[in-house]
Amino acid sequence: MDDRIHQHASVLVDWSARITAGDNVVVNVAEGAHNLAVAVADVLGERGASLVMTYNSAEVSRAYLRGHETDFEPAPAHERALYDAADSVLILGGDRNTTATADVSGDTKQAAAQANKQIREARMSTDWVSTVHPTRALAQQAGMSYTQYQDFVYDAILRDWETLAEEMERLKRCLDDGSELRVVSDNGETDLTMSIEHRTAVNSAASVAYDSHNLPSGEVFTAPVETTVSGTVQFDVPMVIRDTRIRDAELTFEDGTVVDYDATAGVETLAQILNTDPGARRLGEVGIGMNRGIDQITNKILFDEKMGDTVHFAVGRAYDACLPANESGNESAVHVDLITDIGSGAQIEIDDEIIQRNGRFKWDPEFDPSGV
Amino acid sequence: MDDRIHQHASVLVDWSARITAGDNVVVNVAEGAHNLAVAVADVLGERGASLVMTYNSAEVSRAYLRGHETDFEPAPAHERALYDAADSVLILGGDRNTTATADVSGDTKQAAAQANKQIREARMSTDWVSTVHPTRALAQQAGMSYTQYQDFVYDAILRDWETLAEEMERLKRCLDDGSELRVVSDNGETDLTMSIEHRTAVNSAASVAYDSHNLPSGEVFTAPVETTVSGTVQFDVPMVIRDTRIRDAELTFEDGTVVDYDATAGVETLAQILNTDPGARRLGEVGIGMNRGIDQITNKILFDEKMGDTVHFAVGRAYDACLPANESGNESAVHVDLITDIGSGAQIEIDDEIIQRNGRFKWDPEFDPSGV
Known part of the structure; x- marks a missing residue:
């Protein structure tokens, strides 16, 4: 694995989120962020934090949103309980297709976002940090080769x-x-x-x-x-x-x-x-x-x-x-x-x-x- | 997508887990089970269930377990809260490498499993169902081609x-x-x-x-x-x-x-x-x-x-x-x-x-x- 992925994980856990032993951490993994998730798990293990990893797949969201016909539940008890009891939430972005939800209607997206407000607030009241793992889809959105985009992302993230x-x-x-x-x-x-x-x-x-x-x-x-x-x-x-x-x-x-x-x-x-x-x-x-x-x-x-x-x-x-x-x-x-x-x-x-x-x-x- | 994946999702949600509107469902997705997760999200959306998707990656577990140096926390509050408030847990297996944790010591695995007992029991006290999405790694373990293994899995699952x-x-x-x-x-x-x-x-x-x-x-x-x-x-x-x-x-x-x-x-x-x-x-x-x-x-x-x-x-x-x-x-x-x-x-x-x-x-x- 590219050593910069490990460095990224260390910066995220130590500098950004300030995670220490015993912290209850939710790590939210995008479809394309698997390798960063592995590196983050390694650092969280070393720090003695406890880990729940959630899967944030745009294709899963698309399927769920398109299948859904009734009103969205505003704050499902299990999701709410997870974030209420979390100390930190690490959001590892990394799309495999930045237009994966293009065929979900704007109304549906808006209704889901509206219903999700309490969950979002519960997440935002933790020590949350949002970052991104370089993927080919994001390189494409940036108009770059994959290698070029990886260099770009790590130049931005691995600062003093x-x-x-x-x-x-x-x-x-x-x-x-x-x-x-x-x-x-x-x-x-x-x-x-x-x-x-x-x-x-x-x-x-x-x-x-x-x-x-x-x-x-x-x-x-x-x-x-x-x-x-x-x-x-x-x-x-x-x-x-x-x-x-x-x-x-x-x-x-x-x-x-x-x-x-x-x-x-x-x-x-x-x-x-x-x-x-x-x-x-x-x-x-x-x-x-x-x-x-x-x-x-x-x-x-x-x-x-x-x-x-x-x-x-x-x-x-x-x-x-x-x-x-x-x-x-x-x-x-x-x-x-x-x-x-x-x-x-x-x-x-x-x-x-x-x-x-x-x-x-x-x-x-x-x-x-x-x-x- | 292979239509059998959709049929699998329907059998899982309707026959196996009996999920209905308003149920709080945790879907546990293995590394290789993405396509089944998408199909399950579609059916859960249709049924009007609420969904938290967790990522069950053997490579993430390996990294976490190998990084960890102290005792494992027996029942992290956020993980416990998630399962305590869940009605159903759907475990979508599907390894990308059935020996992904081969270099984690037996002692570490046993200590983690021991610490995980309360969480496992909380999960088992829901309407949980474990299934598997066919992957190349599982085909290999079975000594089959991928197509042959897919046929095998769906013959076993798509019964009357x-x-x-x-x-x-x-x-x-x-x-x-x-x-x-x-x-x-x-x-x-x-x-x-x-x-x-x-x-x-x-x-x-x-x-x-x-x-x-x-x-x-x-x-x-x-x-x-x-x-x-x-x-x-x-x-x-x-x-x-x-x-x-x-x-x-x-x-x-x-x-x-x-x-x-x-x-x-x-x-x-x-x-x-x-x-x-x-x-x-x-x-x-x-x-x-x-x-x-x-x-x-x-x-x-x-x-x-x-x-x-x-x-x-x-x-x-x-x-x-x-x-x-x-x-x-x-x-x-x-x-x-x-x-x-x-x-x-x-x-x-x-x-x-x-x-x-x-x-x-x-x-x-x-x-x-x-x-x-």
């Missing part, structure tokens, strides 16, 4: 997380202490400002110890004060959203609301998203990608939004973790991330101080605030 | 269970009403008698409605009064027991105890079994195979002991279900089945009446009590 967490902590402090955030590009396509006063940034360091539940992670994000967003942003990183490629999306904000939008591809999908509800025209999140192991888009948001040298803005729902205790942030049924490359000819400013220029933070030796 | 259950009920009544059972072969190799007075036979009709938990099943078995077994039996059906081929084993009983034994192959293993404890030298079970879909040995006891035209005797532990309420039967740490072909030149007698001759029961049109 401790050092990265420290660097991200610096950025978090800048955001927490700052009042106004501005992202601006030299070519004039992007110039967006927003208040981030009294908001708390999340250092998403791929560990439950940082309230971060994705492996890989590597982003610092916060919620803007949604009524203060003003200016224009161009998303020059192409993405596939709702099965549609969106290219060069551009949003213009006035008083926090999108007043103009465009794209060179996928503009109908963009419109559909923005018209979901009033909150869908306001920003819920601004995140700065800091995982330099991720250097290209692979059409999987788990990776895309953490790409180094990028900033992403999400229209829609804000995360509670970023908000003051008694305040509710932007509300919406959607949360859609769009990404801008800021690796060259762009900068991030906080209260008029340049904190990143051409992808280099002010604490980097290569930082040059006047560089081109 | 209702009709077979009625026929087996007739045999059960003969055994329940009888006092003395004799199995005798024309060639004189086998002539064994035993009391079955006050013992209750089990009609193992592959359904929880018959307290039968294997699919396929198709045997009627009871427990002899262990001190009354007398005579000799030759087991002419070769079997692999404890990784050793045993051929032409022969046991001679006096006053219920084996006083002489032999075999043309595997005699050391036979000795090892018989010397486990005093109960290992007495009979715990006599069973009559009635599944005519099973016509050869495949080195998997789930199938072997149900083969039509055979009788099997198990040395060791007796099943409680066969015993009078306040009586405990033969006690032993082992329960090892050995099989004799009685399809020709042999008969079964109850209280001196021939109830089967040359594989035909007294109610069969072809029954000929004096046939050769």
Whole structure:
């Protein structure tokens, strides 16, 4: 077995989920994640944790959902009991076919997701971590060979997380202490400002110890004060959203609301998203990608939004973790991330101080605030 | 997908496990049983049951067991909670390598099995059914091509269970009403008698409605009064027991105890079994195979002991279900089945009446009590 699979398992169990002797762990295995499951079981055995392994097969789900004719039971007692008594849940993704449920109706999927809410919440109230094992289907979705995709995934996952967490902590402090955030590009396509006063940034360091539940992670994000967003942003990183490629999306904000939008591809999908509800025209999140192991888009948001040298803005729902205790942030049924490359000819400013220029933070030796 | 997989799923869910709307079902999927899991999910969806699917991978178990260094937790709370709240457990066997745990020490396996006792009991207190999906590894163990093995498995499983259950009920009544059972072969190799007075036979009709938990099943078995077994039996059906081929084993009983034994192959293993404890030298079970879909040995006891035209005797532990309420039967740490072909030149007698001759029961049109 590829030694990187073992390393992945160790990072997941030790750094991300912080599992120790006696922990009751549920490991959720996708169809294509068998080899990672074996490596994870090895580490869990070494740590003296107890293990229940569940099988998360898209083909099984498709069959069950298509067969089902009546209402879905909201919280089956046995499933609820399993997660209520679990300390940690490790979700090992790894599709064998990313479109395996394409012929299940949207209504059925929505009804099942709705019914599954309590179970999802029970799972989310454990120390859960979601990761992914590289499969051929995911390589295909990323437009890569299998070997190329494996290299990509392990570059993203096998980081020096401790050092990265420290660097991200610096950025978090800048955001927490700052009042106004501005992202601006030299070519004039992007110039967006927003208040981030009294908001708390999340250092998403791929560990439950940082309230971060994705492996890989590597982003610092916060919620803007949604009524203060003003200016224009161009998303020059192409993405596939709702099965549609969106290219060069551009949003213009006035008083926090999108007043103009465009794209060179996928503009109908963009419109559909923005018209979901009033909150869908306001920003819920601004995140700065800091995982330099991720250097290209692979059409999987788990990776895309953490790409180094990028900033992403999400229209829609804000995360509670970023908000003051008694305040509710932007509300919406959607949360859609769009990404801008800021690796060259762009900068991030906080209260008029340049904190990143051409992808280099002010604490980097290569930082040059006047560089081109 | 082979339509027989769908038929298998329907038999399992409807005939064997009797699952209805609202049931909380755990489906335990072996590495090689994915396709059966998909078909079972389809039927469970149709019935409106709720589903948790667990992954039973021998390679995962091997990794976990080899990694583990301390004592095993006897009953992890999350696993216990899952089974306590389950109505049914469907165990879908299907190894990809029947020797996948060959390099786990016997001590470790035994310690894990010992710790797992409460979980096993919680599972056994549901309406559980164990079945198997044909895999290449199981075909290999049976010495068959994959296609040949698939045909074999579905011949065994896709029976007219209702009709077979009625026929087996007739045999059960003969055994329940009888006092003395004799199995005798024309060639004189086998002539064994035993009391079955006050013992209750089990009609193992592959359904929880018959307290039968294997699919396929198709045997009627009871427990002899262990001190009354007398005579000799030759087991002419070769079997692999404890990784050793045993051929032409022969046991001679006096006053219920084996006083002489032999075999043309595997005699050391036979000795090892018989010397486990005093109960290992007495009979715990006599069973009559009635599944005519099973016509050869495949080195998997789930199938072997149900083969039509055979009788099997198990040395060791007796099943409680066969015993009078306040009586405990033969006690032993082992329960090892050995099989004799009685399809020709042999008969079964109850209280001196021939109830089967040359594989035909007294109610069969072809029954000929004096046939050769």
